Amino acid sequence: MGLPFLDSFSTAAGRGVWHADELGLADAQVVATGHGALDAELPGGGWPVGAMTELLQSAPEAHVWRLLLPALAQAVQARGGPVVLVGAPYEPCGAALAAQGLPVEALMWVKSDAPAARLWACEQALRCAEVAAVVAWLPQARVGELRRLQLAAAQHEVLLFVCRPEAAAQGASPARLRLQVESCEADASQIKLRILKRRGPPLAAPVMLPARNERMAALLAAARLRRKLRLQQQGTVPVGDSATTATVVHIDAWKGGPHALDRIAVVA
Numbered sequence: 001m002g003l004p005f006l007d008s009f010s011t012a013a014g015r016g017v018w019h020a021d022e023l024g025l026a027d028a029q030v031v032a033t034g035h036g037a038l039d040a041e042l043p044g045g046g047w048p049v050g051a052m053t054e055l056l057q058s059a060p061e062a063h064v065w066r067l068l069l070p071a072l073a074q075a076v077q078a079r080g081g082p083v084v085l086v087g088a089p090y091e092p093c094g095a096a097l098a099a100q101g102l103p104v105e106a107l108m109w110v111k112s113d114a115p116a117a118r119l120w121a122c123e124q125a126l127r128c129a130e131v132a133a134v135v136a137w138l139p140q141a142r143v144g145e146l147r148r149l150q151l152a153a154a155q156h157e158v159l160l161f162v163c164r165p166e167a168a169a170q171g172a173s174p175a176r177l178r179l180q181v182e183s184c185e186a187d188a189s190q191i192k193l194r195i196l197k198r199r200g201p202p203l204a205a206p207v208m209l210p211a212r213n214e215r216m217a218a219l220l221a222a223a224r225l226r227r228k229l230r231l232q233q234q235g236t237v238p239v240g241d242s243a244t245t246a247t248v249v250h251i252d253a254w255k256g257g258p259h260a261l262d263r264i265a266v267v268a
Helices: 008-016 064-079 094-099 115-128 143-156 164-169 214-234 262-266
Strands: 051-058 083-086 107-113 133-137 159-165 179-184 190-197 206-210 247-250
Touching: 051 064, 051 143, 051 164, 064 083, 064 094, 064 133, 064 159, 064 190, 064 206, 083 115, 107 115, 115 133, 115 143, 143 159, 159 164, 164 179
Parallel strands: 051 159, 051 179, 083 107, 083 133, 107 247, 133 159
Antiparallel strands: 179 190, 190 206
16 A cells, blocks of 8 residues: 655645744634734734733833733633732822723732742732732742743633843743833834744834823823822822722731741731
8 A cells, every 4th residue: 555645744734833934823812912013913913811921121110001901901801800910019000090991909919029929929829710810020030930830820821921121031931922111212102012032933123002091191190180189288198098999918028838828918
């Protein structure tokens, strides 16, 4: 009996082969970024679910909310659970987030300066079925630690964004997707996104996005004005009139150990 010709396999085999000069298809669920120009450059047209997306930036929170807010709002609507912020450098602005569809009560802010505590809290959040997404600031994380987070995200199909310094771009990373987020020097109204790693060819030119949503900018300006007037009239901010009602978990007393968080976490 004769062997089949290799040509007979070419068509069938080609269907399942990704070519490095083509933008790959998503091998899992994605969530649209809310930015059409960025979706067009990402495999599957959005942020990968169950995989790590790494955001590299010069400042800890530069443009993070502008970039992620549409997808986080979608994730909360779809799963009903909270977005867990691990090590966020600043308090979330409730009015601005709510205006873009992310209710501030859907946020859980885990506060700690200890790298080990942040990693542990991030991994536990990824294993929680109710969590819609995790955004973690992990400037000191090592490759092996990031690999653990990537595995946890894959096992539990959670959106995971890890923010790290620009210098980390020189090292290896298990992240499925890596972006460098920069302010545009030539035009302050724009954000420059360099896609450092994706399933596809290198991106010749950066993706440009508006630096701030006009509606959000107006709300922030109005909130600042109201706060200024209130302080002038009353001298202090009334009790209960806070910019955010996010759940805050303090784990600054981290001592390590598999169950340390259960002993020392304090919900503010």
